[in-house]
Every structure is written in C-alpha cells, then in structure tokens.
Amino acid sequence: xxxxxxxxxxxxxxxxxxxxxxxxxxxxxxxxxxxxxxxxxxxxxxxxxxxxxxxxxxxxxxxxxxxxxxxxxxxxxxxxxxxxxxxxxxxxxxxxxxxxxxxxxxxxxxxxxxxxxxxxxxxxxxxxxxxxxxxxxxxxxx
Amino acid sequence: xxxxxxxxxxxxxxxxxxxxxxxxxxxxxxxxxxxxxxxxxxxxxxxxxxxxxxxxxxxxxxxxxxxxxxxxxxxxxxxxxxxxxxxxxxxxxxxxxxxxxxxxxxxxxxxxxxxxxxxxxxxxxxxxxxxxxxxxxxxxxx
DNA sequence: TTTGGAATTAGACGAAGTCCAATCCGGAAC
DNA sequence: GTTCCGGATTGGACTTCGTCTAATTCCAAA
Numbered sequence: 232x233x234x235x236x237x238x239x240x241x242x243x244x245x246x247x248x249x250x251x252x253x254x255x256x257x258x259x260x261x262x263x264x265x266x267x268x269x270x271x272x273x274x275x276x277x278x279x280x281x282x283x284x285x286x287x288x289x290x291x292x293x294x295x296x297x298x299x300x301x302x303x304x305x306x307x308x309x310x311x312x313x314x315x316x317x318x319x320x321x322x323x324x325x326x327x328x329x330x331x332x333x334x335x336x337x338x339x340x341x342x343x344x345x346x347x348x349x350x351x352x353x354x355x356x357x358x359x360x361x362x363x364x365x366x367x368x369x370x371x372x373x
Numbered sequence: 374x375x376x377x378x379x380x381x382x383x384x385x386x387x388x389x390x391x392x393x394x395x396x397x398x399x400x401x402x403x404x405x406x407x408x409x410x411x412x413x414x415x416x417x418x419x420x421x422x423x424x425x426x427x428x429x430x431x432x433x434x435x436x437x438x439x440x441x442x443x444x445x446x447x448x449x450x451x452x453x454x455x456x457x458x459x460x461x462x463x464x465x466x467x468x469x470x471x472x473x474x475x476x477x478x479x480x481x482x483x484x485x486x487x488x489x490x491x492x493x494x495x496x497x498x499x500x501x502x503x504x505x506x507x508x509x510x511x512x513x514x515x
Numbered sequence: 516t517t518t519g520g521a522a523t524t525a526g527a528c529g530a531a532g533t534c535c536a537a538t539c540c541g542g543a544a545c
Numbered sequence: 546g547t548t549c550c551g552g553a554t555t556g557g558a559c560t561t562c563g564t565c566t567a568a569t570t571c572c573a574a575a
Binding site for chain 3: 254293
C-alpha cells in the first residue's frame with residue numbers, strides 16, 4: 232500500500248529519492264514517523280528519538296521536519312493552534328479531530344465525496360485541501 | 374442577511390442575547406469584528422481597538438475572544454500555526470487560504486457540495502467541519 | 516453611598532518554534 | 546589513512562503568542 236519501507240536502509244533510499252541527504256538524525260526522525268504511522272507533534276518526535284540512541288537537538292528536529300515538509304515526504308496537520316501534527320501519510324485523506332482528547336484520526340478520501348469545488352480566484356492554483364471534522368463525545372442519549 | 378447590527382447599542386443587545394454581559398471593552402471588540410466582517414487575529418484586534426478610544430489590555434482581548442467563541446458569537450479559523458483568525462461569520466462556510474500572502478477568503482457553503490460524510494466513531498458527535506483550500510499564485514503559464 | 520462580585524489590568528510566566536555562531540561530521544581527494 | 550570542505554548539527558538565546566495571577570476597578574443593586 233505504500234512504497235516506503237521501515238528499516239533504516241530503505242528509509243535512507245527514500246530520503247535520497249526525495250532529494251534529502253540521509254543523515255543519522257534524519258533517518259531516526261523518518262523512522263519514528265513512518266514506523267508508527269501516527270500523527271506526532273515535534274516534541275513527541277524529539278522525545279521518541281532521544282529515548283532511543285542518538286541525541287538530537289530541538290533545532291535539528293524542527294529543521295528536519297520542515298525539510299521533510301518542503302520535499303513532500305510528510306504533511307502538516309493544523310488542528311489546534313498550539314499543537315501542530317506531522318503526518319507520514321501524504322495520500323489524499325482527511326481528518327477527524329476529537330476536540331476533547333486531542334485524538335486525531337484519518338478519514339480516507341473515499342469516505343468523503345466532495346462534488347462541487349469553489350472557483351478559485353484568478354491566477355491561483357490549489358495546493359491542497361484540508362478537511363477536518365471536529366467531534367466530541369456525545370452527551371448521554373437525550 | 375445577518376441579524377447583527379453594527380452600532381454599539383444593537384451590539385450590546387446581541388451580546389446579552391448570547392448571555393454575555395456587555396461591557397465597554399466587549400462592545401468595542403465586537404464592534405471591531407462585526408463592522409469589518411474580516412478575519413482578524415488577536416493582535417490585529419487589539420491594535421484596532423486601542424487606536425480608537427479605550428485602552429484594552431491583552432488579557433482582556435484574549436478573554437473576550439474566548440468568551441465570544443464559547444458563546445458561539447464568532448468562529449476560530451486555524452490555518453497557520455502562528456496565525457489564528459477570528460471570524461465574525463458563524464454561518465456555515467469554508468475558507469480559501471493563500472499560503473503566500475496569508476490572505477483568507479470565505480467560500481459560501483453552497484459552493485462546495487459534500488455529499489458523503491464519514492461515519493464517526495461510536496458515541497461521537499460532529500461539532501463542525503472545517504474545509505480549507507490552500508492556494509498559491511500559479512507559476513507563469515507553463 | 517456602600518458594597519460585592521464580576522471584569523479588567525499589568526506584568527510575569529510558559530510553550531512552541533526560530534535564529535545564530537560555533538562545532539562537528541563524513542565523504543571526496545590525495 | 547589524512548586532510549579538507551561544506552553541509553549538518555548543536556546549545557542556548559531569543560521571539561511570539563497566549564495564559565495566569567494577584568491587585569485594582571467598575572458597576573449595579575441595596
């Protein structure tokens with residue numbers, strides 16, 4: 232289903248394929264994201280990477296995530312102003328966000344049918360579309 | 374088209390109708406948002422409010438915006454982690470975000486047809502759905 | 516006029532992310 | 546194996562956005 236494999240050698244290949252020089256830190260960060268396939272924030276990633284072997288600085292984590300973003304290796308999910316998530320899944324899909332727990336879940340693109348798109352302002356091209364369904368636990372059956 | 378009028382007396386009424394005690398500062402902040410019908414950030418609002426008469430503190434601006442949010446008087450638009458906008462339009466609608474200029478534009482709900490909605494996890498209710506189309510200026514015709 | 520609770524305030528604080536100058540590293544050339 | 550060079554990484558200072566807190570002010574009711 233994906234062309235990204237999760238051992239560090241294949242990850243190095245994947246990075247190169249995206250024009251990214253595969254350093255130790257970059258491979259560890261990629262490994263963290265792609266082996267878990269979860270939505271992680273920068274500080275979660277830093278914590279995970281550092282509880283393993285290499286010590287990786289905050290600056291490097293942010294540099295690397297921004298580099299991955301630029302190169303299209305990952306996506307950014309902005310649901311809460313003080314919690315930016317990074318998503319290793321770059322296939323078209325949307326999100327469900329639990330506003331109480333902060334839990335973020337994927338919706339495959341096929342589950343949402345968007346049939347009419349707005350016309351864009353002249354000279355503008357769409358770069359992507361984010362769809363976020365905000366949910367919360369239902370009050371006991373009314 | 375709206376039931377909100379833009380002189381300060383009617384705004385006081387509107388606030389009361391939403392269960393908000395209409396103080397000077399709250400009326401000024403509401404006036405700023407509703408008379409302009411723009412997407413403004415907290416610091417833009419603070420700047421506008423303070424260039425008029427009353428001096429309003431940062432804490433009050435944030436308190437008030439959060440109160441308005443809670444009471445459903447305004448909406449929050451999260452498009453960029455370091456740029457939260459407040460939107461005086463609470464009718465269902467979506468947004469176009471120019472990732473280069475930061476410009477945020479409304480799309481009326483009727484311009485987007487979403488025909489299939491994902492099934493939500495058990496016991497969860499949707500609180501709202503955000504749709505953001507990210508656009509950028511097209512490269513010169515290729 | 517007094518009074519009590521809500522609203523506001525200034526400024527300290529906290530969290531997330533950026534910046535910068537110094538250091539480190541790893542591969543290419545020898 | 547050394548040397549060398551430019552990119553990568555680093556710690557830590559810094560910025561920005563927003564929250565918190567304790568003290569003050571405001572207003573409406575008595």
